[in-house]
Amino acid sequence: MLETELLIDLETLTGWSAYPIKIPQNASYPAIAYKEIENTRNSESTISASNLKDLRYEIILVTPNSEELIDTKISIIERYDGYSGMMGNMNVFISRIESSVPTYDNAQNNFEYNIMVHFTIKL
Numbered sequence: 001m002l003e004t005e006l007l008i009d010l011e012t013l014t015g016w017s018a019y020p021i022k023i024p025q026n027a028s029y030p031a032i033a034y035k036e037i038e039n040t041r042n043s044e045s046t047i048s049a050s051n052l053k054d055l056r057y058e059i060i061l062v063t064p065n066s067e068e069l070i071d072t073k074i075s076i077i078e079r080y081d082g083y084s085g086m087m088g089n090m091n092v093f094i095s096r097i098e099s100s101v102p103t104y105d106n107a108q109n110n111f112e113y114n115i116m117v118h119f120t121i122k123l
Helices: 002-014 068-081
Strands: 019-020 032-042 052-063 085-087 090-105 110-122
Touching: 002 019, 002 032, 002 052, 002 068, 002 085, 032 090, 052 068, 052 090, 068 110
Parallel strands: 019 032
Antiparallel strands: 032 052, 052 110, 085 090, 090 110
16 A cells, blocks of 8 residues: 555655644644545556556645755655655556645644645556
């Protein structure tokens, strides 16, 4: 499953704790939440019989430090934009950054950065 591979990859890349779906209330920051948004058969698979699957993930970076947020965002975008190869046991045909949006959470006094990543996986 890509969820497990993504968790390991994000924590290794950033040194931050990563959590599926949302960051727990008692977690320390900086932290990352990630969740699967879409899981469909690739439209090219039926044409080329290549058995590709499209997976879209939202990755949310959260930290009180804006400079740390920018550096980590750059690392993640550089890692996943155009990536092709093995991620653990998953064969990533190609991954692309579809969007990245900065926000600020006034209630928690944290900077957030949402990154949408589209992975095309070879089955």
